[in-house]
Amino acid sequence: MKRSSITRRDFINGVSAVTLSGLLGGSYAASAADSTTARADDPPLKQGLRGQYPGSFEIAHVARDGGFTGPVQARDTGEHYDLVVVGGGISGLSAAWFYRRALGPATRVLVIDNHDDFGGHAKRNEYRIQGRTLLSYGGTMSIESPFPYSFTAKSLLSELGVDLSRTGGIEQPRIFSGMNRGVFFDSDHFTADRILAGYTPNAPASFWKDAPLDEPSRRALIHLHDPRVNFLPGMTPRARRVLLQSISYETFLRNYAKLPDQAVAFFHGDGYRNNMRVDSCPAFMAMRYGAPGFAGMGIEQDPVDDSPVFHFPDGNASIARLLVSQLVSAVFGTPQNMESIVTAQADYGELDRAGSPVRIRLGQMVVRVEHVGGASAQDKAAGKAPVRIVYQKPDGSDPARHAVTAENVVLACFNNIIPYIVPELPDPQKEALKYPSKVPMMYTSVVLGNWRAWKQAGISSLSVPHGYYQHLLLDSPARFGAFETVLSPDEPVTLHMLRNPNFPGHPRKEQNRMGRAEMLATSFETIEKETRAQLQRIFGPHGFNEEQDILGLTVNRWPHGYAYTYDTLGDPEFPEAEQPHVVGRRPFGRIAIANADSGASAFTNIAIDEAERAVQECLVSRGYT
Template sequence: MSKESDRRLGMNRAIARRDFLQGVAVGVTFGSLAPELAEAAEQEAQNAAGYYPPARLGMRGSHPGSFEAAHELRDGDFWNSATSLIDTGETYDLVVVGGGISGLSAAWFYRAAKPGAKILIIENHDDFGGHAKRNEFHINGRMELINGGTYEIGSPYPYSKVAGGLLKSLGIDAARLSKECDDPLVYGDLKYGVFFDRETFGADRLVTLAPSDWEKPKRAAWKSFLAEAPLGDPVRRSILKIETGTENYYPGLDSDQKKDRLWRISYKDYLLNVVKADPAVMPLYLHLTDELWGCGIDAVSALDCWGMGHPGFAGLGLTPGGPSLKRMGYTPAGYSTAGGSENFHFPDGNASIARLLVRALIPDSIPGHDARDVVTARADYSKLDRPDNDVRIRLNNLVVRARNGGKGVEVAYTQSHGGGKVWRVRAHDCVLANWNTTIPYLVPELPAAQKAALHSLVKCPLVYTNVALRNWTSFHRLGIGRVYAPGSWHTGVNLSPAVNIGSYRSARSPEEPIVIRMMRAPAKPGLSEYDQNRAGRVDLLQTTFETFERNIRDQLARTLEPGGFDPARDIEGIAVNRWPHGYAPEYNSLWDRDFDADHGPNLIARKRFGRIAIANSDSGYAAYTDCAIDQAHRAVGELLNV
């Protein structure tokens, strides 16, 4: 891009981004301290005045400085360059590795079973919560919250008694909060937009469709939508057939037999070879599954796409539920009312659950007393790792080893960005609630079969980019609330869903600031799901913030300029939450046909090893909050019952 184009996009404009606390530099210098104090301070940056990671912008999620030592460990370089092993002399009942919802829940369950237990949680990011990350923007005196990762309490499974019970103990009654707080029409009756980009479709064009026509397709509405789209007539006919057709493509087969066929082929194969759509429809449909699966429809079964409500199945007469859904212990019962809710969400997503857990574990670290006031409460990070706490949370440190020995476990950790120093603590028990695929590097003594199973639990990379805008008048003028952009850098753009809770108020009028969310899955079509994930992770870690920013500005300009949007004027801040290790793996019938609920690799992977137990949503093979909680409960149970 030229300098002129960069200037037009506002690349030179000072906005709140990389490593700035909304204008205040985050960097802390320790040069003026005595060496031993400097070392302690350096190790515990979280104690520095003004330390407040939710307000950091720029590259978030797996932010720079959080994983460098992990990659040295993976590459076999870490221990060669380790300079010193410092025994802290600290001993705990339990050390938890990973401060995501699973790790925090493990601490909660352990304390519930053993009141007064001393627990240390070690987390390699600068904030707790893991994927349940809070992004906090301050624009014109208003606090705008949004999730950097985990968003909904809803889950396709009924919440277990354990997971639902934990939410209840934290004061979260999702069904009640849903009634109290939700106001889905607050932005007005906005439509869905599809942005056709010129590189993929030959022309930049935004075409809209009412949500009801999207969800319950009507032929007339689709005809007028397609008439405006920059597509040729054969492609339009194919799309109309997919969206509104009622043909039975498998005559003579009953519902189960049809599902069995759909379970074995990708949705892409189904559209091209069963529906016999024009191959030129693919650029429109390929990314439909990005948001939920982190990869395109070439790597997701047609049956799962039917289950998610994607089009092309209306004439098949399929009965609800299906073999794929049952395979890994899924139930076809749909969303549960016992704990989860697909309707209610906190303004910062499930970061509020993480914050409620932290408040329960370290009461004076976050003021307030219920699930409403936690939303606007400011956490005091200097209270998380005080020596007199029963529960301590140590941020910015990466566990590099967990070793059974004597009557417990020795846990070694280093600063996440590297630096060579290693610290050591001891504990009676240890829960590894971190990404399971990395566990063999921490516990090389594990049996080979278990290590292989752990390595196979490849997570799916994805990005939630949050962009603060000074107002949303362009969306309002265009009459859109969300955009599917199948050929663009981010394939989804939407206004942050509104919610009022406690003293928090979402934007109401289009003149008010708002945060929008953009979604990108760096998948590589044509490979198996897990190879797409591996390739996407490399891609993600190599992409600079500058590249992200330029693409964000360019995409928003091209989509919203007809509504008066000016990227140089209207963008106030950007947080790119990149998750190279995102969703936990889930059963995919195209690649995982050999195992089922009793033989999944997660079952081999999560076996207790001495006094080390394994949690995280990976160990339940499902990328959901209830799963992260259930797995924590199981892991703690394994330690306390032996």
């Protein structure tokens, strides 16, 4: 059987920079102010608290709390579209693209999104530092998944100009020659503060000899990482699989690998698939994602056939930008490909231009989607009535509401808001849509004046088991035409820091809810303080000075982060047709549902696949197929 290798997925869901420059002193403030000189209104240049930032979602909570029961009054704009898409992330933009491809370039489409930028979780962070443009990603990071992309998803990427056969000439791994993955041991949980470089799931005894561990933990971790050891002897491969699906990875480590507490603490920062922690991740899934302890035993498993892996400097924001370039050509002006889109400047004033067949309306939240009044319930359910869509400012500051109508609607927003904005859905479908608990994640982008400390430590990525952020990664070295992401250690670079709120001892869904509450309650000032303190503690011994070396900071907060995925510990074994995401995505009249939630999988290819399915359902509802 093929075993998945370690990739960047192993480490893997505001204020303006001018305002931020007034809050922070030193060289950071000057750089933040300079970065907005050219395009102060460009959303990717905004720093501070981004992602689901204050002012982008408050009306959604009003809807959740019953604030929109009964008829919702709104001013009719007089606009009628073939399709309205609720949500401007990759799934929503893909739905608009598939719908126009099916019905032709004259098809009228409106995309509505509550944020000030398109892309959803595919968020772009942009900086102007010392005469250079630097980029980072504020959410979904890579073209990758633990299974092959479908024909649909691959075809869309190809038509957007993404050619993965060219990535070998784009990636520049030589820049990080001699640098690899490291682990930071903190003295609060181990015996000293120390970075160790060269960690792998089969780390040899030589790696552990300098680890700040007590001797029993050192011996236990050496034994665990020995690929020859079978911790489940006397069992068939099938029996091992059944056992590992029924226990957490922590239970495996404690009860079968016999790790003492300090050795188990080494794994407390690991987030396996969709932020499943050591206590909530099934041991079988931990094994599939490369966790140590399983190499020496035969375990029945399905073949692993990963997709290709490719990382744009701004993550999959480049895919969203390529979609926009084809939907509203005036936004980028000229045709774009996978290299040119990286540095292309978007004209946000062209997104919602009157007369354009496709319009993208930002900064508006949909609060009601319903088939037009006067139609019978039977006609609505049968798709014989068009749809009314009501929206308003997402922060609630303006009570004015506006309404448009459409022949079809694709809901590419979060599943958990749909029951509150589409009250005419059947109750079983509403309950299914409420089943998952979105995974909270925080992606912080930091601009460093140099990366000498990282070079000295010999690492390009770092796991921090008990840190405020659990995973730190320097940007990937790559060249897109004349644009290079990483230069010499003396040059500025973007650093990506990933935080998964961790509340061990609670069920996984409850951990997600607790993490969401913590994230919403934490101020930017507190996050900035924790960010600076962590970097100083880790890299101070290597010459890092947070007051001088941090030149930019963007906190991409995603309380409702990645799509919920099922697991063998936290979810019952549903029959396929009764899985909540399958029940929840059923079309209703002229309304269809597309998003990663509706595929129960937090990957870009799933968002694309679900968009195409929803569009097919729309076409059926209008009698086209």
